Amino acid sequence: MAALVLTAPHEFGIERVPIPKPASNEVLCRVRAIAICGTDAEIIEGTFKGRWPRAYPFIPGHEWSGEVVAAGEVAERYGFVPGTRVAGTSHSGCGYCRMCRTGRYNLCFNYGREDLGHRQYGHYTQGAYADHVVHTIKAVFPIPDAMPFDVAALCDTASIALHSVRRPGIEPGDVFVAVGSGGMGLLTAMCARALGAARTIVVGGGQRLARAKDLGFETVDYHGADPIAVVRELTGGRGADVAVDSAGTKDSVRQAIGMVRKGGRVAFTGIPKEPSSVDFQKVVLEEIDLYGVRANRNTMEQVIPLMNDGRIPAAKLITHHFPLARFAEALRTFNERVDGALKVIVEP
Numbered sequence: 001m002a003a004l005v006l007t008a009p010h011e012f013g014i015e016r017v018p019i020p021k022p023a024s025n026e027v028l029c030r031v032r033a034i035a036i037c038g039t040d041a042e043i044i045e046g047t048f049k050g051r052w053p054r055a056y057p058f059i060p061g062h063e064w065s066g067e068v069v070a071a072g073e074v075a076e077r078y079g080f081v082p083g084t085r086v087a088g089t090s091h092s093g094c095g096y097c098r099m100c101r102t103g104r105y106n107l108c109f110n111y112g113r114e115d116l117g118h119r120q121y122g123h124y125t126q127g128a129y130a131d132h133v134v135h136t137i138k139a140v141f142p143i144p145d146a147m148p149f150d151v152a153a154l155c156d157t158a159s160i161a162l163h164s165v166r167r168p169g170i171e172p173g174d175v176f177v178a179v180g181s182g183g184m185g186l187l188t189a190m191c192a193r194a195l196g197a198a199r200t201i202v203v204g205g206g207q208r209l210a211r212a213k214d215l216g217f218e219t220v221d222y223h224g225a226d227p228i229a230v231v232r233e234l235t236g237g238r239g240a241d242v243a244v245d246s247a248g249t250k251d252s253v254r255q256a257i258g259m260v261r262k263g264g265r266v267a268f269t270g271i272p273k274e275p276s277s278v279d280f281q282k283v284v285l286e287e288i289d290l291y292g293v294r295a296n297r298n299t300m301e302q303v304i305p306l307m308n309d310g311r312i313p314a315a316k317l318i319t320h321h322f323p324l325a326r327f328a329e330a331l332r333t334f335n336e337r338v339d340g341a342l343k344v345i346v347e348p
């Protein structure tokens with residue numbers, strides 16, 4: 001089969017590799033669509049070298065959809081018969097540790113122990129930029145017949161957005177702020193609205209912020225005035241109820257905390273790569289609740305029907321499609337935001 005094979009940081013090509021074989025609890029899927037994730041771009045750059053991937057050669061890709069073509073014995077008994085249309089996700093816990101048994105498999109104590117059954121596809125386990133991919137049935141979810149494959153490739157990232165707003169919680173009528181106007185920021189705004197936020201403010205810049213406005217969100221341009229001051233002004237001086245930071249910069253994490261009201265909740269879903277100084281006096285004196293978010297858990301089955309009926313209109317974020325053979329061009333389009341690129345779909 002054809003696959004995108006990384007051989008070193010920045011070095012990749014489309015190569016012929018053997019089709020993997022599914023074990024008893026696994027399925028072999030024909031991949032139909034993969035969405036480029038910011039993490040893919042960083043894995044290709046070598047930002048997480050030694051961790052994601054652990055070694056080269058490596059096939060990245062974790063936001064994908066496709067159909068089952070072969071199932072292991074146990075997988076088939078669970079209903080994953082050939083022809084089943086599915087969307088994939090990256091984390092699969094060992095299933096036995098305390099974190100897994102309490103439902104927090106994204107924090108599995110046996111992270112990285114493939115010998116104990118742990119997987120993180122497209123991060124350290126082989127991923128989906130290929131004609132075929134093998135996944136455990138813990139990391140694939142059936143999708144409705146009516147859901148196109150390119151939209152289904154967004155289920156993973158939308159499920160992370162849903163987990164990101166469920167961590168701090170949305171109360172009906174809340175004022176929500178998405179800090180960051182990329183794909184994840186816009187998806188957190190869509191999820192917050194779907195869960196009952198009355199007002200949804202997106203903080204960002206450029207063409208992406210214009211898209212946020214088109215989607216019906218209030219917008220704040222961080223290039224202009226201090227975004228904390230603007231959000232306070234928009235909320236009668238009080239601050240928002242909930243903020244989710246998806247930008248992960250030293251400024252965005254500080255701003256997200258600065259934007260919430262007394263007793264407010266803030267979640268962080270962007271992975272910060274630099275230290276930040278946060279106003280911990282505010283956190284203490286105003287009882288601010290802070291939540292780390294590591295990818296997703298248990299939200300694929302929640303997000304799929306909400307995407308399917310349009311309450312989370314993730315399809316509106318797709319800007320480009322490329323065949324796998326033109327991956328280099330697809331990646332450049334994504335990285336350089338060519339023509340307002342947001343979610344770029346790759347089709348094997």
Ligand SMILES: [Zn+2]
Binds near residue numbers: 037038039062063157
């Ligand atoms: Zn991703």
Ligand SMILES: [Zn+2]
Binds near residue numbers: 093095
């Ligand atoms: Zn575990």
